[in-house]
Amino acid sequence: MTEQYHSATAPVLAPGHNNKSVTEKIAGVVLTQKTPKGWFIVFAITFMVMHAMVFSLGSLVVRGIGLWGINQPVGWGLDIINFVWWIGIGHAGTLISAILLLLRQQWRMSISRFAEAMTIFAVMCAGLYPVFHTGRPWLAYWLLPYPNTMALWPQPRSPLVWDVFAVSTYMTVSIVFWYVGLIPDLGTMRDRAKTMFGKKMYGFFSLGWRGSARHWHVYETASLLLAGLSTPLVVSVHSVVSFDFAAGIIPGWHTTVFPPYFVAGAVFAGFAMVLTLGIPIRKLYGLEDYITDKHLDNMAKVMLTTGLVVVYGYFLEVFFAFYSANEYEIAMAHNRFSGPYSAMYWALILCNFIVPQLLWIHSFRRNTTVLFIVSMFINVGMWLERFVIIPMSLHRDFLPSSWGFYMPTIFDWGAFIGSIGFFTFMMFLFIRGLPMISIFEVRTLIKKPAQGGGH
Amino acid sequence: MSSQTMTADLSGFRNKAFFAGVAGTVACMAGALSNSDQFWRSYLLAFIYWLMIPVTCGGLLMLHHLVGGQWGVVLRRQLEAGTRALPFNLILAIPIALNLPKLYEWANHEHTAHDKILQQKAFWLNPEFFLIRLGIYFLIWLTLRYLLNNWSYDQEAGGGETAKDKLRNVSGPGLVLHVLTVSFASFDLGMSLEPHWMSSIYGFLYIVGGALTTMAFNILVLARLSEEEPMSHHVRPNHFADLGTLMFAFTVLWAYASMSQYLIIWSGNLPEETPFYVKRFHGPWLTMATFLMVFHFALPFFLLLMRFNKRKKAIITKIASFMMFMRLVDLMWYIAPAFHEVEEAGHHWPHWMDFAAPVAVGGLWVGVYVWQLGKRSLEPVEVHRLAGGHH
Numbered sequence: 001m002t003e004q005y006h007s008a009t010a011p012v013l014a015p016g017h018n019n020k021s022v023t024e025k026i027a028g029v030v031l032t033q034k035t036p037k038g039w040f041i042v043f044a045i046t047f048m049v050m051h052a053m054v055f056s057l058g059s060l061v062v063r064g065i066g067l068w069g070i071n072q073p074v075g076w077g078l079d080i081i082n083f084v085w086w087i088g089i090g091h092a093g094t095l096i097s098a099i100l101l102l103l104r105q106q107w108r109m110s111i112s113r114f115a116e117a118m119t120i121f122a123v124m125c126a127g128l129y130p131v132f133h134t135g136r137p138w139l140a141y142w143l144l145p146y147p148n149t150m151a152l153w154p155q156p157r158s159p160l161v162w163d164v165f166a167v168s169t170y171m172t173v174s175i176v177f178w179y180v181g182l183i184p185d186l187g188t189m190r191d192r193a194k195t196m197f198g199k200k201m202y203g204f205f206s207l208g209w210r211g212s213a214r215h216w217h218v219y220e221t222a223s224l225l226l227a228g229l230s231t232p233l234v235v236s237v238h239s240v241v242s243f244d245f246a247a248g249i250i251p252g253w254h255t256t257v258f259p260p261y262f263v264a265g266a267v268f269a270g271f272a273m274v275l276t277l278g279i280p281i282r283k284l285y286g287l288e289d290y291i292t293d294k295h296l297d298n299m300a301k302v303m304l305t306t307g308l309v310v311v312y313g314y315f316l317e318v319f320f321a322f323y324s325a326n327e328y329e330i331a332m333a334h335n336r337f338s339g340p341y342s343a344m345y346w347a348l349i350l351c352n353f354i355v356p357q358l359l360w361i362h363s364f365r366r367n368t369t370v371l372f373i374v375s376m377f378i379n380v381g382m383w384l385e386r387f388v389i390i391p392m393s394l395h396r397d398f399l400p401s402s403w404g405f406y407m408p409t410i411f412d413w414g415a416f417i418g419s420i421g422f423f424t425f426m427m428f429l430f431i432r433g434l435p436m437i438s439i440f441e442v443r444t445l446i447k448k449p450a451q452g453g454g455h
Numbered sequence: 456m457s458s459q460t461m462t463a464d465l466s467g468f469r470n471k472a473f474f475a476g477v478a479g480t481v482a483c484m485a486g487a488l489s490n491s492d493q494f495w496r497s498y499l500l501a502f503i504y505w506l507m508i509p510v511t512c513g514g515l516l517m518l519h520h521l522v523g524g525q526w527g528v529v530l531r532r533q534l535e536a537g538t539r540a541l542p543f544n545l546i547l548a549i550p551i552a553l554n555l556p557k558l559y560e561w562a563n564h565e566h567t568a569h570d571k572i573l574q575q576k577a578f579w580l581n582p583e584f585f586l587i588r589l590g591i592y593f594l595i596w597l598t599l600r601y602l603l604n605n606w607s608y609d610q611e612a613g614g615g616e617t618a619k620d621k622l623r624n625v626s627g628p629g630l631v632l633h634v635l636t637v638s639f640a641s642f643d644l645g646m647s648l649e650p651h652w653m654s655s656i657y658g659f660l661y662i663v664g665g666a667l668t669t670m671a672f673n674i675l676v677l678a679r680l681s682e683e684e685p686m687s688h689h690v691r692p693n694h695f696a697d698l699g700t701l702m703f704a705f706t707v708l709w710a711y712a713s714m715s716q717y718l719i720i721w722s723g724n725l726p727e728e729t730p731f732y733v734k735r736f737h738g739p740w741l742t743m744a745t746f747l748m749v750f751h752f753a754l755p756f757f758l759l760l761m762r763f764n765k766r767k768k769a770i771i772t773k774i775a776s777f778m779m780f781m782r783l784v785d786l787m788w789y790i791a792p793a794f795h796e797v798e799e800a801g802h803h804w805p806h807w808m809d810f811a812a813p814v815a816v817g818g819l820w821v822g823v824y825v826w827q828l829g830k831r832s833l834e835p836v837e838v839h840r841l842a843g844g845h846h
Binding site (some may be wrong): 317 | 723
């Protein structure tokens with residue numbers, strides 16, 4: 001890249017490293033170091049938890065969608081909550097790898113790979129729910145517009161159809177971006193692999209990478225183009241998800257601020273998940289030199305900012321309910337404050353509004369314990385937010401005669417908890433098999449002695 | 456360093472602005488004699504347009520104190536001068552405060568007596584509370600203006616890190632206040648012109664739109680300042696490229712928010728929301744809507760995508776001037792049809808005073824701004840952060 005002019009303040013890589021130490025440390029996590037016991041424990045637990053999902057969804061296929069708690073008037077329950085929650089979590093990866101790359105933020109380098117992997121696994125989890133919600137997942141291809149003898153086409157005015165395109169594009173671009181970013185490191189891994197199997201696998205996937213000037217040139221161009229392609233996706237995917245609700249007229253769904261508010265919420269949730277997984281893994285593998293206080297501080301700041309945008313959304317929802325002077329909108333606000341699910345609403349305010357305000361304090365932003373706790377609150381809070389929006393708006397709409405109550409069943413919870421297991425399982429599989437920090441990018445962060453200038 | 460040596464001679468610029476302002480004022484005065492209702496409508500449009508610039512100067516300044524970046528180092532003096540012009544906007548607000556019933560249905564007792572919904576909304580939309588809120592917004596903006604300028608002065612006078620910390624510490628909460636005050640000011644000044652209608656993204660549109668206007672304005676000022684000492688030493692093509700990129704980002708965000716608002720209201724198709732668009736999809740307003748799509752989004756999108764256009768001062772200033780004009784068209788599209796009924800809006804064209812009033816207010820405002828710009832040194836405060844363009 002051409003000129004890089006940013007102020008380097010706190011280090012994004014601890015001092016005293018050289019090319020060799022960086023490569024050995026990061027590649028060593030996969031290749032030479034003994035796998036920590038903690039890894040096996042987490043791997044085993046998450047593998048078992050994953051089967052809650054396998055069982056729940058398997059039963060659903062066999063016995064039908066009546067196993068879930070959804071019915072009239074709440075046709076969207078935990079399935080859509082989880083879909084939106086997972087899609088949101090994926091957004092940190094795209095933001096870090098695309099937008100921060102274009103903004104030339106160096107601190108992105110050591111967390112991008114990890115966050116991108118999270119994106120892919122989160123989108124995998126997300127995609128499951130709408131597919132199973134169709135009730136006949138083997139017919140899910142009907143969602144795609146293809147010429148068919150039934151002369152049936154998806155309704156192009158429906159945001160649900162836009163979702164199909166938004167999410168599948170998101171998945172495709174995320175995988176390609178992540179894989180392209182891996183190629184130079186796969187070359188390194190191939191060269192360092194001790195086993196024949198490792199040599200063959202890394203060799204195959206590194207596509208003959210030799211690190212020549214030409215290779216690097218092509219690589220830089222490709223990653224810049226992919227970053228440009230991914231950038232609109234950061235905004236568009238969750239905006240389309242927000243249209244699923246805002247395009248309807250249910251009070252609590254139909255409000256114009258939804259798109260930017262959902263996008264902010266997605267980034268908020270995504271960074272919380274990066275910290276939730278990143279903090280223990282950093283500790284487990286002793287990666288404090290690579291994921292430094294600077295990273296924690298920056299991620300906390302992003303969470304604080306996006307969290308405030310989300311709170312701005314909550315505030316506007318309430319303000320406009322009363323400003324509208326519309327009795328249904330006002331009833332919606334009262335239902336949130338004191339209806340049957342009001343505990344969820346107040347828990348949401350605690351998790352997403354009150355607790356994240358701790359991040360205003362400088363020392364808390366660098367304290368892993370505080371950050372981990374705050375990020376857990378946010379994970380819960382963002383799930384609650386979707387609960388407040390989806391079933392809480394649906395269960396009491398215009399006519400009291402059509403009101404109802406929604407209670408998730410054990411199969412709803414099984415699919416949800418199982419997906420958390422699946423996600424964590426995949427993440428641990430990833431850190432065992434691939435370098436979780438970009439080796440070649442971190443190498444560029446090494447300060448060359450007696451050479452203060454630019455790159 | 457003495458401030459005398461470090462200020463550019465902007466008297467010619469200032470005089471031209473004042474002249475345009477006075478000419479516009481005379482024209483509007485003449486217009487007011489023949490059509491006083493229209494005069495107040497056009498004046499409100501001009502007031503909002505020129506209010507967003509000093510207010511957003513404060514917002515961008517705080518953003519810079521928080522996130523840094525060279526764009527803010529070169530713009531800092533201009534942004535500070537922008538905030539110092541705010542008291543003039545407060546004076547401009549007085550005529551509006553005195554003429555609320557002429558502008559706002561809800562302030563007109565004869566009107567609200569027959570409107571049940573407006574009576575229900577009266578807890579928010581009533582003249583007294585409106586003026587109190589307007590007072591609160593200005594109080595917050597002026598307080599931030601005072602702190603940001605004062606501590607910047609301290610930093611320059613050798614306060615160094617302490618002053619810098621103070622600036623950074625006030626900027627976080629300050630930005631939160633900025634977002635809230637601009638949102639609510641936009642609901643009050645703009646959205647409540649059609650008091651039955653509402654859109655929760657309206658504040659976001661004003662924040663982003665204001666940022667776009669302000670960025671365009673600052674590019675023009677920087678281009679002028681970079682012709683002379685001291686800024687001619689510091690400003691590089693890359694700075695213009697960065698500012699152009701920010702302008703690009705705000706343009707895209709504006710399009711995104713406008714599109715989202717339209718799509719959601721169109722899909723919902725509710726009787727209290729659609730009149731806003733029905734009104735604006737007839738006659739000249741429909742032409743204007745198309746014009747906005749092409750010239751407020753598509754054209755600047757492609758022009759600002761190319762780095763060449765952003766680096767060349769001659770080109771970026773043309774784009775910036777054009778964007779300042781397009782911002783006025785956008786605001787006009789929001790404000791002007793609001794005064795007409797749905798059925799007849801299509802028969803009304805934008806009035807000539809909708810163009811003359813922004814020139815009048817703008818000329819005077821720019822005059823005040825340039826006067827403020829000349830009062831402090833133009834040498835960037837953290838000039839070391841610019842050295843050579845490298846860290």
